Amino acid sequence: MAAGQHVLRGRTAVVTGAARGVGAALARELANRGARVALLGLEEEALAGVAATLPTETLYRHVDVTDDTAMAEAAEEVRRRLGDASVVVANAGVAEGGPFLDSDPATWRRVIEVNLVGSAVTARTFLPQLLGTRGYYLQIASLASIGAAPMMSAYCASKAGVESFAQSLRAELDTRGVGVGAAYINWTDTDLIRDADQHAVLRELRAHMPPPARKIYPARQVAATLVTAVERRAPTVYVPRWLRGVQVVRAALPALVVRYARQELTRSEFAPTGLLGAGGRAAQEQH
Numbered sequence: 001m002a003a004g005q006h007v008l009r010g011r012t013a014v015v016t017g018a019a020r021g022v023g024a025a026l027a028r029e030l031a032n033r034g035a036r037v038a039l040l041g042l043e044e045e046a047l048a049g050v051a052a053t054l055p056t057e058t059l060y061r062h063v064d065v066t067d068d069t070a071m072a073e074a075a076e077e078v079r080r081r082l083g084d085a086s087v088v089v090a091n092a093g094v095a096e097g098g099p100f101l102d103s104d105p106a107t108w109r110r111v112i113e114v115n116l117v118g119s120a121v122t123a124r125t126f127l128p129q130l131l132g133t134r135g136y137y138l139q140i141a142s143l144a145s146i147g148a149a150p151m152m153s154a155y156c157a158s159k160a161g162v163e164s165f166a167q168s169l170r171a172e173l174d175t176r177g178v179g180v181g182a183a184y185i186n187w188t189d190t191d192l193i194r195d196a197d198q199h200a201v202l203r204e205l206r207a208h209m210p211p212p213a214r215k216i217y218p219a220r221q222v223a224a225t226l227v228t229a230v231e232r233r234a235p236t237v238y239v240p241r242w243l244r245g246v247q248v249v250r251a252a253l254p255a256l257v258v259r260y261a262r263q264e265l266t267r268s269e270f271a272p273t274g275l276l277g278a279g280g281r282a283a284q285e286q287h
Helices: 021-032 044-052 068-082 105-133 153-176 191-196 200-207 219-232 243-248 250-264 277-286
Strands: 012-016 036-041 058-062 087-090 136-140 179-185 236-239
Touching: 012 021, 012 068, 012 105, 021 036, 021 044, 021 087, 021 219, 036 044, 036 068, 044 058, 058 068, 068 105, 087 105, 087 219, 105 136, 105 153, 105 277, 136 153, 136 219, 153 179, 179 219, 179 243, 219 236, 236 243, 243 250
Parallel strands: 012 036, 012 087, 036 058, 087 136, 136 179, 179 236
Antiparallel strands: none
């Protein structure tokens, strides 16, 4: 798979967390560029709805990315019906907010399990196929991978974890023909973000970020940039592009975040949010 027009045509692409938001937008963009798409996630009806809109051959499957056995069965179905995967996008993710001390331990752990462990299960399950196709694995990370924010300890820890996981995997697989990329994305217009704005703790957190950092980007725009990175087998992709510059000042961020927290977060009492959005509720019910 090399950069160029129609590079995805006839290839099989797998997207986790594909029922809505960035995952659904990625599935549409991949299909529009000619890929056969497998949609994996927890919301079967929503997955079916997305699959019905795609112009290429698809399959969808209700599966929990943290379940090794169920993911192995899904991978076998992908192989049998669509052919070995050339692209895998580990997009499934959930979030919660609020003070760590007041957080529900099971909810906090579920964020880590879905975002980090689920990504590892996805990679472990599909790597045999990617090795055969000399394919590409894209890990969805976040601005939270670069700079941890208060009141989002589980999400930030999990996204820092997937960043390190992707970097480690890239080094391991470079000589075996499999490309590994990490996608750093900021606030995107999804139900998760819309739900977050209903909670004071996350609404205040975003409101006090610098103006460029609080902007919300359309999921379709984000997906188009990410799929172009897939075509180029990019090791990193930043949406928006200015996020790349945050890497340069990364070492200074913890002190800045502490200063912000001292000035802003002592003014109000915040409550835990629980898992956010319809996807979060589906993850909670599955658990």
